[in-house]
Amino acid sequence: MPVNLTIHSNIHDYDVFFEDSPDFIQHLAIQPNSCYIVDENVWTIYQETLLSVLPKIETIILPINEDRKNLATVQELYDQLVERPAKRNMNIISIGGGILQDITGFAASTIYRGVNWIFVPTTLLAQADSCIGSKTSLNYHKYKNLIGTFYPPANIHIFTQFLQSQSDSDFSSGFGEVIKLHLMGGRDLFSNLVELSQSVINREPRVLHKIVQQSLNVKLSYMSGDEFDTGRRNLLNYGHDFGHALESTSSFAIPHGQAVIFGMLAANIIARKRGLLSSDLEKTIANKLLIPNWVSKPTINALGKNEMIDAMKKDKKRTGNNLALIMMNDTFEFTRVNDLFPDEAASALAELQIMLN
Ligand SMILES: NC(=O)c1ccc[n+]([C@@H]2O[C@H](COP(=O)([O-])OP(=O)(O)OC[C@H]3O[C@@H](n4cnc5c(N)ncnc54)[C@H](O)[C@@H]3O)[C@@H](O)[C@H]2O)c1
Ligand SMILES: [Zn+2]
Structure with a gap:
């Protein structure tokens, strides 16, 4: 049944x-x-x-x-x-x-x-x-x-x-969102996806079934009580601040979910620099899940750091000169800040460039 x-x-x-x-x-x-x-x-x-x-x-x-x-x-x-x-x-x-x-x-x-x-x-x-x-x-x-x-x-x-x-490129884009939802579901779901990720890539039917269900359960938990997206549901945009910027500076050559992987890497660097996320956990998430599934591989140089920050400045929810960003912490809780300095974003992108090269 x-x-x-x-x-x-x-x-x-x-x-x-x-x-x-x-x-x-x-x-x-x-x-x-x-x-x-x-x-x-x-x-x-x-x-x-x-x-x-x-x-x-x-x-x-x-x-x-x-x-x-x-x-x-x-x-x-x-x-x-x-x-x-x-x-x-x-x-x-x-x-x-x-x-x-x-x-x-x-x-x-x-x-x-x-x-x-x-x-x-x-x-x-x-x-x-x-x-x-x-x-x-x-x-x-x-x-x-x-x-x-x-x-x-x-x-x-x-x-x-x-x-x-599905084409590999479209599938890997969908996988970016699946990774995001498994991180947002907490430590156990994250560890579970690390274990399953090769089977997901191999498209094993039983595993696909499981990760789709798990992803929807997490999305649902963030939507509850906020169907019209005025509060908590907005946290589902984790990875999308830098992600949308990368999509637009690449003229949408980078598939959406792949751009979200990039965005999660950048957000986690900033969370670590702000003392929200331990260096160990940031590295584990990057090395076990995000980097292995980042298949797009353009260099940030080629895409332009400044253009990306300009694109982030267009976020409607932004106040003043600073940027908005959703970050996770060591207990897999998510918060949105509106005080990200453009210089902070630029230095995270520089670090990310080294990480991805
Ligand atoms: N409404 C929402 O809440 C919501 C949320 C996220 C994204 N979106 C939108 O979803 C769109 C992206 O959707 P997507 O990633 O599903 O891509 P898509 O609908 O563009 O499909 C990707 C490609 O795969 C083809 N395709 C679809 N199913 C296939 C299959 N089983 N086998 C082979 N090819 C197949 C399609 O023809 C298309 O060429 C964007 O426009 C985005 O804005 C909407
Ligand atoms: Zn998305």
């Missing part, structure tokens, strides 16, 4: 089903008033196998990439959806990664003021992180995730077998 997780939400409660067989797709394929929206790459790989049971006539194959995560693509979808006989009773079933989730979740939350929505995540990032949390986001011109709604799917079905076909 699959293990399930019920998530309480101010919008509506929803369930995550951890599936151990593909039978659930057959059940989804016969749900009335359904429209199936499938990431084109996922369709190409699985149309003859796992997804062959979907009724073709009800299926929309959506080509996606980050540049198509916008209102124009949502409009394309509206154009197709309004032609269907189902209206407010429509059931949208999305199958794909985080981009497809964001586009179709936005469409599901707005068409007819919100229709039933089911999500089948197919990437490590979407299964272990983005599928819960209620956010749907679209990019607006150059601004990432500027437009969006809070709208959780009614049901989420996680089938880790989909992860076998």
Whole structure:
């Protein structure tokens, strides 16, 4: 029997089903008033196998990439959806990664003021992180995730077998977020992931199942009581301060979760320099988990320290001349400070450069 997780939400409660067989797709394929929206790459790989049971006539194959995560693509979808006989009773079933989730979740939350929505995540990032949390986001011109709604799917079905076909680069990006969530889950989860990390990289099914569940449990524990992201949930941005900066200075050449690994390394250096994190623990985390899974390997020199600090200055939550940063301490507790000096950030980046070379 699959293990399930019920998530309480101010919008509506929803369930995550951890599936151990593909039978659930057959059940989804016969749900009335359904429209199936499938990431084109996922369709190409699985149309003859796992997804062959979907009724073709009800299926929309959506080509996606980050540049198509916008209102124009949502409009394309509206154009197709309004032609269907189902209206407010429509059931949208999305199958794909985080981009497809964001586009179709936005469409599901707005068409007819919100229709039933089911999500089948197919990437490590979407299964272990983005599928819960209620956010749907679209990019607006150059601004990432500027437009969006809070709208959780009614049901989420996680089938880790989909992860076998992910590219190494996308998989390692998802793994960055998994590492972050295991650190945020405390010392035992951290040690557990150190033990399992080679098996994760080898994509052993049993282990994938376990780390996805563990990641979602941690995310849930930070979301509880703060669904709309006004307080504690914000700590989930650990690793994202320097991470977002690296993403933007690399013009998004570095995948998001990989940039988060870089961001965690930088944040931990600063936490150590501020006396929050012992040198031993900082080194253990870096050497056992972060550096071995940092596969991007550009030098910081090439990317520009000053540009990265300028990018951090654009953080909306920043006050005065200093920067914001989320750090961990020796007992795996997380805090956000707003008093990081740009010089402190620069010296951490210089140290990180030596560490990564
Ligand atoms: N809504 C949220 O709460 C939230 C949270 C985090 C991230 N996100 C968003 O998620 C997006 C990133 O999502 P992602 O990392 O899942 O990437 P993605 O959706 O871009 O998928 C990555 C690539 O893998 C392909 N793909 C998907 N599943 C596959 C599979 N099983 N086998 C082979 N290829 C497959 C896709 O077609 C795509 O080319 C970003 O746009 C980010 O902003 C949203
Ligand atoms: Zn992230």
